Amino acid sequence: MREFEYIKRYLKPLDNSIGDDAATLANSSYLVTKDILIEGVHFFSNYLPYNLAKKSLRTNFSDIAAVGGTPYGYMLGLVLPNNVDDLWWESFVAGLKEDNKYFQVKLLGGDTTAHNGKVIISVTAFGIKGDRFIYRSGAGLGDLVCVSGTIGDAALGLLAYQGIIRDSTGRLKGRYDIPEPRVTLGQAISDFASSCIDISDGLIQDAQHICELSNVGMELHSDKIPLSFAAREIVEKKPDYIDLVLTGGDDYELLFTASSEHSNKIEEISQKCRVNITKIGHVTDGKEVIVRDKDNLPITLKNKGFVHFI
Ligand SMILES: Nc1ncnc2c1ncn2[C@@H]1O[C@H](COP(=O)(O)OP(=O)(O)OP(=O)(O)O)[C@@H](O)[C@H]1O
Ligand SMILES: Cc1ncc(C[n+]2csc(CCOP(=O)(O)O)c2C)c(N)n1
Ligand SMILES: [Mg+2]
Missing domain, CATH: 3.90.650.10 (PurM-like C-terminal domain)
Incomplete structure (x- = not known):
């Protein structure tokens, strides 16, 4: 089965409202979304940490954009190899810093872990709603x-x-x-x-x-x-x-x-x-x-x- 089928069969029954690029937080004007990037699946092992930082934010901000919102900030989940060095961190943080400024967003918190394995970045981004929330479900005949x-x-x-x-x-x-x-x-x-x-x-x-x-x-x-x-x-x-x-x-x-x-x-x-x-x-x-x-x-x-x- 593909991930869409797993989501539809096992997760959607828990809450039928999932399915859009981002969700509304408790009837507020705030949006939330998550995207995970895995070394070897979403990016090559020699991908610059600077690019990786930007891509991990931007894929999330794209989901906020898809529902008509504006990015506000993000929580940064890091799963890093045990041997990650200062050069990696410096490059990664340079990408974050630039995009924090470019998108006017804040790093709100996160979690940092290490393991004997590959880089995995899990960002949860928050946004502010636009005029209306754009659903995936509203396409009409002839549009x-x-x-x-x-x-x-x-x-x-x-x-x-x-x-x-x-x-x-x-x-x-x-x-x-x-x-x-x-x-x-x-x-x-x-x-x-x-x-x-x-x-x-x-x-x-x-x-x-x-x-x-x-x-x-x-x-x-x-x-x-x-x-x-x-x-x-x-x-x-x-x-x-x-x-x-x-x-x-x-x-x-x-x-x-x-x-x-x-x-x-x-x-x-x-x-x-x-x-x-x-x-x-x-x-x-x-x-x-x-x-x-x-x-x-x-x-x-x-x-x-x-x-x-x-
Ligand atoms: N593990 C999960 N638990 C709850 N909801 C999930 C889970 N995985 C996906 N979803 C929800 O299912 C829908 C489709 O998820 P998907 O990850 O395909 O989003 P997408 O924006 O189409 O893709 P991308 O991951 O490329 O941004 C979204 O509403 C997402 O929040
Ligand atoms: C090294 C490498 N190999 C292949 C791809 C292609 N790719 C991976 S995940 C994805 C869809 C979005 O992912 P998700 O649905 O998890 O957000 C695509 C198009 C890549 N980016 N890097
Ligand atoms: Mg999306």
């Missing part, structure tokens, strides 16, 4: 499906680190190393988006999460998926890489739905937040995400995105 930024760069960056493709500008690796959570955008869409999720596992799989909780389907068009210049170059040379773009994950862009009456507002927000927003499809009365190619034929994908428990 536009929109995505921020460009998709596939981080997954291609990972391939570049593995030496499988070339990344001459370093932009793809950069997207893998340090994601940019779309906090301003999340806030800006919070009063009208019908659903939202951040893309951590892969565009199709994360779209499928919205579909499942909203009881809808989606029809997406592969030729509308926004690609960076670097990604486009690679996909043009080897079209098979479009599969990876659709399912690769680690981009931390926002995927959201909104009624088409907000189309102009979406354009305005895109300019104001200085982030591209692309309409890639619409919500259907099906159950699944269907991706069509430029000839309108459905694309069959071997997998839909990243899964824990194979």
Whole structure:
């Protein structure tokens, strides 16, 4: 079984309200979320502690952004190898310090442990609600499906680190190393988006999460998926890489739905937040995400995105 199935079968029955990117604390205007990063699963062993510090905060802040909130602070859970040295700490703390300033957030506390094993970082982040909490469950029939930024760069960056493709500008690796959570955008869409999720596992799989909780389907068009210049170059040379773009994950862009009456507002927000927003499809009365190619034929994908428990 995959983690979604375990969560649905064993954890959701304990509290049916779990399932969004972040949760509301006791009917307040505060949000909370958690993300864990494991050496070898989420990052390579030679990943800079400086990048790791940033990524462990940013993946959490992306979840806060996905529900329309603003990061406020975080609790830092560290599981470190026994032989961790000062160089590691100095680099890690430099990343934390920079991002504390960049996101105007506070380190609120945490726990520090060591073991005979790999680095594991578990961050619990708190946020403040935007105009409205954006649920995954609100997508409605006919809504536009929109995505921020460009998709596939981080997954291609990972391939570049593995030496499988070339990344001459370093932009793809950069997207893998340090994601940019779309906090301003999340806030800006919070009063009208019908659903939202951040893309951590892969565009199709994360779209499928919205579909499942909203009881809808989606029809997406592969030729509308926004690609960076670097990604486009690679996909043009080897079209098979479009599969990876659709399912690769680690981009931390926002995927959201909104009624088409907000189309102009979406354009305005895109300019104001200085982030591209692309309409890639619409919500259907099906159950699944269907991706069509430029000839309108459905694309069959071997997998839909990243899964824990194979
Ligand atoms: N161990 C757990 N206990 C309680 N709830 C959980 C647990 N694991 C996941 N969840 C909840 O299930 C939902 C989906 O979790 P998941 O980790 O897939 O979130 P995500 O934001 O889609 O992914 P990512 O981990 O990449 O941020 C979330 O609402 C999350 O809070
Ligand atoms: C070294 C290395 N190998 C593979 C990946 C790809 N990857 C790992 S977890 C994940 C989804 C998000 O995780 P979660 O759902 O746990 O938040 C993705 C896309 C990576 N980032 N680093
Ligand atoms: Mg998420």
